[in-house]
Amino acid sequence: MELFSLLLKIRTELESTQAEMVEKLSLHHEVFANLDLITYSRWERGVSMPSTLRIIHLLSFAQYDVIRYLVKLDLKLSKTKINQMRRIEAHAYDQHDLIQGAFYPIPDASFKHHSGSEPLTDMDKLQRICDSSGRFFKFDHLAVRERCERSIILQQKHALHILTCEGKDDSLYAHAMLSVHNMHEREQLRSEFRHFYNTPRAAQLSGDKVMFFHSVMRFNLKWWEFTCLYLIQVLCREPDIQELFMIVRDKSAAQIYANFGFKVEAKAENEDINPFGGRRKLISISRDDFLSHHGIIAWLKAHADLLKD
Numbered sequence: 001m002e003l004f005s006l007l008l009k010i011r012t013e014l015e016s017t018q019a020e021m022v023e024k025l026s027l028h029h030e031v032f033a034n035l036d037l038i039t040y041s042r043w044e045r046g047v048s049m050p051s052t053l054r055i056i057h058l059l060s061f062a063q064y065d066v067i068r069y070l071v072k073l074d075l076k077l078s079k080t081k082i083n084q085m086r087r088i089e090a091h092a093y094d095q096h097d098l099i100q101g102a103f104y105p106i107p108d109a110s111f112k113h114h115s116g117s118e119p120l121t122d123m124d125k126l127q128r129i130c131d132s133s134g135r136f137f138k139f140d141h142l143a144v145r146e147r148c149e150r151s152i153i154l155q156q157k158h159a160l161h162i163l164t165c166e167g168k169d170d171s172l173y174a175h176a177m178l179s180v181h182n183m184h185e186r187e188q189l190r191s192e193f194r195h196f197y198n199t200p201r202a203a204q205l206s207g208d209k210v211m212f213f214h215s216v217m218r219f220n221l222k223w224w225e226f227t228c229l230y231l232i233q234v235l236c237r238e239p240d241i242q243e244l245f246m247i248v249r250d251k252s253a254a255q256i257y258a259n260f261g262f263k264v265e266a267k268a269e270n271e272d273i274n275p276f277g278g279r280r281k282l283i284s285i286s287r288d289d290f291l292s293h294h295g296i297i298a299w300l301k302a303h304a305d306l307l308k309d
Helices: 003-014 018-028 037-044 053-062 067-072 079-100 121-131 145-158 183-193 221-237 249-260 287-291 294-302 304-308
Strands: 109-112 162-168 172-182 209-215 243-248 262-269 282-288
Touching: 003 018, 003 037, 003 053, 018 037, 018 053, 037 162, 053 067, 053 287, 053 294, 067 221, 067 294, 079 221, 079 249, 079 294, 121 145, 121 172, 145 162, 162 221, 172 183, 172 221, 183 209, 183 243, 183 262, 183 282, 209 221, 221 243, 221 287, 221 294, 221 304, 243 249, 243 287, 249 262, 249 282, 282 287, 282 294, 294 304
Parallel strands: 209 243
Antiparallel strands: 109 162, 162 172, 172 209, 243 282, 262 282
């Protein structure tokens, strides 16, 4: 589907002139603050193309399924930006080969996501997740059961997303978490990222937010693809999330993410250097910078089969 056809479709549905579309988009989001009638007309005639970020906000404005339309649209994408996303995936392939050499592959694994009306409430699995996370973060003040009960509330409030890789026998092989926080918690996260989950937090979210993403185990490329897709979906669906935080340890990974636009916020002190030769680093990128990469769209198009699951 051509973008100019989609723009005309949206405008027809809204029964608006081009001038009215410019006004509505300008009021919808600051990314359209400098949009003028000439520029919009060029988009609708297929003469030029809006930025990736503007395309995402156009789809959001029209209340379309952002991810699925990004896959359907026929877009001319910057090769430079495409390659930046491919480098991150290539690194995931390298890790996949390395770890698969040490651990057996898991047959018939299923990937699940838990949040909102479908939280993970299995206390045994939640306790195992706490035990695993405790190897990476310091949990001192809350009893495990209390922490698990709180995590259910956070999931119900969309303040926590839990992703799991499970086997047929209900085994839990891996998990990832996307933890959403109010913007005023940003500095605490930045300065105490190893101890951050030690402090109970309110489940009520409002205004601008930040998200802390971490995957405790990246043992399988399909798992990496699943968590990556879910991350993009949340960022596209929740525009109030202004910034994304992640932790890296591998030196080469840190550089790859830096090339993508991430910056180092903090480094863990007084810990053993891992076999890859790096200390844990907290890195961050703004939501708009992350979604501005044409490589996001190219990656989604290359993994369209994931959307069928």
